[in-house]
Amino acid sequence: MSTHDVYVVVNASPWNYLVPLYIFFKGLSVGALCISALYTVFRSERFKTLAFPAAITSLLAFIPVPFLLLADLHQPLRFWHLLVNFNPMSVISWGTWLIILYPLCLLWYIARLALSQGISIPVLKGVQESASTSQSQSTSGFGFRGLSILTLSLALLADLYTAFLLGVVKGNVLWNSALLPGYFLTSAVVTGAALVLIVYLNKKPEEKTVRTLVKIIQGALALEIFFVISQWITLGATSLQGQKALELLWKDPVYLIGDILLGILVPLVLLNKPSLNKKPVLMIGALLVILGGLLLRFSIVGVGIQAAGLWN
Amino acid sequence: MPTEKKRYGMVIDTRKCVGCMSCTISCKMENGVTYDGFRSWVDMTERGVFPKVKRNFIPKLCNHCENAPCVTVCPVKASYKNEDGIVLVNQKRCIGCGYCIVACPYSARYLHEGLKVADKCTFCDHRVELGLEPACVHNCMGKARIFGDLNDPLSEISQYITLNGVQTLRPDLGTNPHIFYIDAEINKLPNKGGK
Numbered sequence: 001m002s003t004h005d006v007y008v009v010v011n012a013s014p015w016n017y018l019v020p021l022y023i024f025f026k027g028l029s030v031g032a033l034c035i036s037a038l039y040t041v042f043r044s045e046r047f048k049t050l051a052f053p054a055a056i057t058s059l060l061a062f063i064p065v066p067f068l069l070l071a072d073l074h075q076p077l078r079f080w081h082l083l084v085n086f087n088p089m090s091v092i093s094w095g096t097w098l099i100i101l102y103p104l105c106l107l108w109y110i111a112r113l114a115l116s117q118g119i120s121i122p123v124l125k126g127v128q129e130s131a132s133t134s135q136s137q138s139t140s141g142f143g144f145r146g147l148s149i150l151t152l153s154l155a156l157l158a159d160l161y162t163a164f165l166l167g168v169v170k171g172n173v174l175w176n177s178a179l180l181p182g183y184f185l186t187s188a189v190v191t192g193a194a195l196v197l198i199v200y201l202n203k204k205p206e207e208k209t210v211r212t213l214v215k216i217i218q219g220a221l222a223l224e225i226f227f228v229i230s231q232w233i234t235l236g237a238t239s240l241q242g243q244k245a246l247e248l249l250w251k252d253p254v255y256l257i258g259d260i261l262l263g264i265l266v267p268l269v270l271l272n273k274p275s276l277n278k279k280p281v282l283m284i285g286a287l288l289v290i291l292g293g294l295l296l297r298f299s300i301v302g303v304g305i306q307a308a309g310l311w312n
Numbered sequence: 313m314p315t316e317k318k319r320y321g322m323v324i325d326t327r328k329c330v331g332c333m334s335c336t337i338s339c340k341m342e343n344g345v346t347y348d349g350f351r352s353w354v355d356m357t358e359r360g361v362f363p364k365v366k367r368n369f370i371p372k373l374c375n376h377c378e379n380a381p382c383v384t385v386c387p388v389k390a391s392y393k394n395e396d397g398i399v400l401v402n403q404k405r406c407i408g409c410g411y412c413i414v415a416c417p418y419s420a421r422y423l424h425e426g427l428k429v430a431d432k433c434t435f436c437d438h439r440v441e442l443g444l445e446p447a448c449v450h451n452c453m454g455k456a457r458i459f460g461d462l463n464d465p466l467s468e469i470s471q472y473i474t475l476n477g478v479q480t481l482r483p484d485l486g487t488n489p490h491i492f493y494i495d496a497e498i499n500k501l502p503n504k505g506g507k
Contacts, residue, residue, distance in 0.1 A: 003497070006356040006367065011349055011422035014410030074408025074428040078388075081407050085388040092387035092411055170381050170485045171417035309419065 010309040014074065020297035022068040023162045024191070025061055026099075027184065027293060030159040031192015032058035033106065033152065035213070040113060040148035046212055052117055053203065054196045055110045058155075061195065062103055069099065091168060095161040102154040109151040112144050159188045166304065173235065174245045174304040183227040190220035191293035194267075194286035201283060207276050214274040214282070217289060221264050228260065245307035255299035263292010319397040320435055321462040321490035322449070323472045324371050326497075328456035331356055331369040335448035335457070339373075342436060342447035349422030351433040352448050359497060368497040371456070373448070374399060374420040374433035375481060378488030382412035382421060382432075391430070397462070397490055398437055403429045417482055418489075435459070462490065 036054035039047040047054075070076045082096045111127040114120070121128060163184040166175035197213050235242040235249075249255050270285035331354055339345060339352040352373040359366050376399045382391045383399060390406040393399050401412075406429035413421040413430055424431040436446035444450065449457040460469035478492035 004358045006358055008355045008357070009350050009353040009372070009419075011413065011419045014408070014413055014423040072409070074410070074423060075406065078405075078407040081388040081390075081405060085390075085405065087387055087389050089384045090387040090411075091385070092409065096387065165411070168385065169415050170487065171482060305414065308414075308417070 013305045015072075015301065015305065017298070018068050018072040020294070020301045022065060022072060023184070023301070024294045024297045025064045025068065026162065027159055027188030027297075028061035028191050028195055028290070029058045029065065029106075030155040030185075031188040031190065031194075032061055032196050033155045033192070034189050035193050035196045035216070036113070037148060037152045040109075041145065041152050046209055049206070050196065050200060050209060050213070052110075052113055052119060053199050055106070055113055057196050057199050058192070059103070059106055059110060061192070062106065065099065065103075091161055091165040095158070095165060098154060098158040098161055102151075102158040105147070105151045105154050109147055112147055116144060156185070159185055166300070169304075169308075172304055172308045173239065173241045174249070174300065174307050177231065177234065179227055179230055179234070180300075183224070183231070186220050186223045186227060187293045187296055190217055190224060191290050193217050193220065194289035194293075197286045198283060201279055201286075205276060210276060210282070211274050214271050217286070218268065218271055221268055221289070224264055228264075241307075241310075244310055245303065248303050248307050249299065252299050252303050254295050255303065258295035259292045259299060262288050263295060264289075267292070317395065317463060318461045319463045319490070320440070320459070321376070321397065321469060321492065322373075322435070322446075323458040323469050323476075323478065323492045323494065324496070325456045325458070325472075325476070325494040326369060326371070327495050328454040329354070329369040329371055329452075330454050331367070332453055334451045334453055335371055338447040338451035339433070342439075343434070345431070346425045348425060349431060351420075351422075351431065357497060370493070370496050370498060371448075372418065372420070372481075373491065374416075375418050375487065375489030375491045376433075376435065378490065379486060381415045381417065381485075381487060382430075385411050385415040387411065394437075398435050398440075399432070400434055400437065401430050401432060403427055403431070406430050417485055417487065 032054050035047065036051045036058060038044045039051035070079060073079060082093070087093045107124065107127055111121070111124050115128060115132055160181050163181035167177065167180050169175050193213060193216050197210070197217065200210065200213065232246060235246040267285040267289045270281050270288070274282055333354055336350065336353050343351060345351050352371070355370045355372055357368045357370070359368060376397055380391070380393060380399045383393055387409065388405055388407055390402045391399065391412050392402065408423065408428045408430065410423060410430070413423060421430050421432045423429070439446060445459050449459045458469045458472050460467040462469060464470060473492060476494045478494055479496060479498055480489040480492060481498055
């Protein structure tokens, strides 16, 4: 028997384009830092020359984040309420502190990294002087590695918290999924790596490093495909709610054409057999990867809100 | 015997609802609800094939859940549950992040355009404090809404729940709503293609 809605009220969601933008820029920053950490944490010498530009890229990508966060609040002048009213059950409460601690740690990390590579940053002169003092007090290289591990951990947590923020929303099948944190983190790494690739291609790139970077992007894109297929299967097989959400997702051109086709499949083709002779192709591929990451956030947030409206 | 602690709830007998929307209007008037949001409303659905078609009315409002997701997710503790079971928003503390609005599985919250904070049904607590009924209950022409203390076995609402089979919205979520429905078509499938 058919049921037709004649008059159904769904109170509008206050979340707009600022939320996916916020998640996207945070992911970019975290992804770029992951590339830097390949040298500072995982000691991969191949990424030595990339470590500093990747860290700077991470910092620059983070700049819009606090502004987007504040602009998204409808009472931005009450931001300080977040600092004095901690609700341990709320993901945003944890996220607030991560968003404060991560960039502070990142600044310190960049200053120490620059010092270790003999680079002077006029803007961060004060931080560098403090870092220099603490470095001279440090008895071994463990101090910087510890800082690197701490910065990377904060970065990962800062990225993951938004996935949990969506994931704990009851009754929203698209968000309420164990796949979402892994999906978002993979997307963050791939977009961050793509941004670092663009920056690196504009410097004096080494063929081997470019190839390794592209391999990382390709691997992360393959992992993203795994998450996409897993999401489709679980949504389609679990419940009618899931099927309806999947239907909405498939009908969303931002998702299917933007994220899947332009953001994953086309770059996989363009980034195949990378070579410095194909610099423009690599640039376009990397740009599409970043675009795909942006559109993924828009579709997941937007369709999630839309899907929840069907069942209230 | 009633316990000292009150626990307010509401029963909505959809057999008596005629879809007049007086609840929606009286709520808007009583609480100054803005044009683009609703604290209380009536969903209407049609079910069946001509000539056997039935129109169903499902009045909706905040479910004042026992395990309210909006209270759990609020980062500044602006959303809270009163001792009497009413879920409220401290509008001076709310930062307007909208997380509670998104987290409410019943779409019962909205962003107040004027105040720029989350707003929702309060069971007209300002009236209840004076011993009055919420505006939607008072103005329901079909007497489809019964409001009262769920902890008092002698209250009209408790008697009503005892005598009638009641349902809640989305019981699968474990929110334990304090709004109970009688004879409601609440498990309908979504519009367009729902069978």
